[in-house]
Amino acid sequence: MLNIEQLVAFVAAAEQGSFSAAARHLGKSQSSVSIGVNNLEVDLGITLFDRSTKYPKLTPQGERMLSQAKVLLRQAERIRNYSQASVDSVEDTLKIAIDPLLPFSLLESAIEKMSQRFPFTQVDVSRLAAHQLTNAIINDQVELGFNLAADAVPEGLDFVSIANIEWVCICSPDSIFADMQQVSNETLIGERQIVCRSMMQNTVLQAQGAFSQDIWQADDQEDVIKLVEQGIGWAIVPKDFIVEKQAMGTLIDFRPEFQRYEMMNSADVLWKTNTRLGPAAKYLCEMLGVF
Template identity: 80%
Template sequence: MLNIEQLVAFVAAAEQGSFSAAARHLGKSQSSVSIGVNNLEVDLGVTLFDRSTKYPKLTPQGVRMLSQAKVLLRQAERIRNYSQSSVDNVEDILTIGIDPLLPFSIIESAIEKMSQRFPFTQLNVLRLSADSLTSAVSNNDVDLGFNIASDAVPEGLDFVSVGNVEWVCICSPDSMFADMPQVSNETLIGERQIACRSMVENAVLRAQGLFSQEVWRADDQEDVVKLVEQGIGWAVVPKDLMLEKKSMGTLIDFRPEFQRHEMLMSADVLWKSNAQLGPAAKYLCEILGAL
């Protein structure tokens, strides 16, 4: 049966160039490294090193074995790490719900850090409207919920702000709005507006950004952007969604009469008050709170 310590000695000797260098690298005696490699050769029935020169040199069998040994050691390390995660009660799956109004960019750096810290936790991402999102958190269907602040946070839920989302008005470069220094409220009311359904359902955003007498609705912000790109209407969207399209020349932002200052909305993360958040969920909340 393969012995992990023997594999470690073999890989170290191959990478460090000698048994003595491997011993220094591993903090062991040279004899223990040499014995480990010898025993591995006996167990496998092959010669891994040519010892006829001053420094041991891998044989053809040793070269092939080295790559396999590295794979086995990586797997062994993953097993050890996974076992430690189980001992620490790290979540196997972390489910988060995100309001369609929120661009993923507001949490993507935190998600990346969490994945590095907890590599064995699988992430399950759902897009849920505001009402569905709070219900999912309350019913333990979602561990963490991310939304745009609207009404008061429902009883039984805790929250922390994770930053502000800036909103801008956008249109196609071919739109009549494109060349206007400022678009009047009267003009906006008369032109078709494209809105995410969650925006229509959000009391604060609806009051600040819903102007037109004719409103087309879409469930997804990306669909809103695509409709505006086609010149079908104008929209109010998170600035992050507009920037790449603007650099490509398919969208522009314009200044409306009603928007005298930056339009900012707080983004919150929600969780059930009496829920026992796991280490990955806690870490994600800590990062986002710091951000």
């Protein structure tokens, strides 16, 4: 049976160039490293090092064994880390729900940091709108929800605002709005509007979501933007969704008559009241400035 300590001694000796250097690297005696490598050679029935020169040199079998030993040690480290994560009650899976109206960039950096801190926690991301999202948290189907502030957070849920979302009106460069300094409400009402369905379900945003007399709806915000790019209609979307499109020149934003000030909404993170969040969920919230 392979011994992890023997593999560690072997890899260290190969990488450090000698048994004495490996011993210093590992903080062990030279004899323990030498004995570990010798015992590994006996167990495997092969010679790993040519000891006929001043410094031990890997044999062809040793060269092949080195790459396999590194793989085994990485797997052993993963097993140790996973075991420690289980002891610390780290979540196997963290389920989060995001309103379709929110750009993923809002969470991107925090999720990346969480994945590095908790590499064995799988993240399950779903897009749920309005009541679906809050019901999923209440029914323990997701641990964390991210949405746009509406009327009132349902009883049984806690929330903290994590960002302000700026909204802009957009159209294609070929739209009749493109060269207008300001687009009148009457003109907007007469042109087709593309709306994300989640916007129609948000009590705060409903009025803007149903501004035009001719409305097309889509479940996904990206689909809304694609329809606008094709010149099929105009839309009101979070600014973060269109930064790259604006840079490429496939979308432009315009100022409507009804917009006297910047259109802003609060983005919130929600979780179930009196529920103890797991380490990964708590760390994600910390990275978002919640705690």
